[in-house]
Amino acid sequence: MRIREPKTTALILASSKMGIPASVQIFSCDKDAQAQPVAWRSFFRCSTMQLHWNYGATGLLTVAQSDVDKTNQSYYGESKLNYLTIDGSHEGLVPLRMIFKMAI
Numbered sequence: 001m002r003i004r005e006p007k008t009t010a011l012i013l014a015s016s017k018m019g020i021p022a023s024v025q026i027f028s029c030d031k032d033a034q035a036q037p038v039a040w041r042s043f044f045r046c047s048t049m050q051l052h053w054n055y056g057a058t059g060l061l062t063v064a065q066s067d068v069d070k071t072n073q074s075y076y077g078e079s080k081l082n083y084l085t086i087d088g089s090h091e092g093l094v095p096l097r098m099i100f101k102m103a104i
Contacts, residue, residue, distance in 0.1 A: 009026055009028060009029060009038075009057075009086045011024065011051070012037075016046055021042040021044045022046040022064070023042040024040070024049070024051070024062055024082075026086055038088040039084040039086065039091045040091065041091055043062075043064040043080070045078065046065070047065060047066050047067045047077075048064075049063070057086070058086050058087070059083060059085045061081065061082070061083055061094075062083075062084070063081055064079070065077060066078045066079075080093060081093065
């Protein structure tokens, strides 16, 4: 029986500046796959970002928040929850309505 080595991944978080959106990129550290990210997400109007790995470090939840909404008028801002996996099988928004239904 062969024991598989755990995959090593790298995470890059780039902040937004001068009209360029913030982004989160996950790279595989395998020699063959280092050039392109396996998962990638960009965030417009992002002033803060929280990153939360799952227990097995196979998925990453990101919470992107902004101080104001897209109309620049609501001081409550916006929050977006995204989920990315290290194998690239999922990278996208998590519907907040679905989370609310699960909490009830």
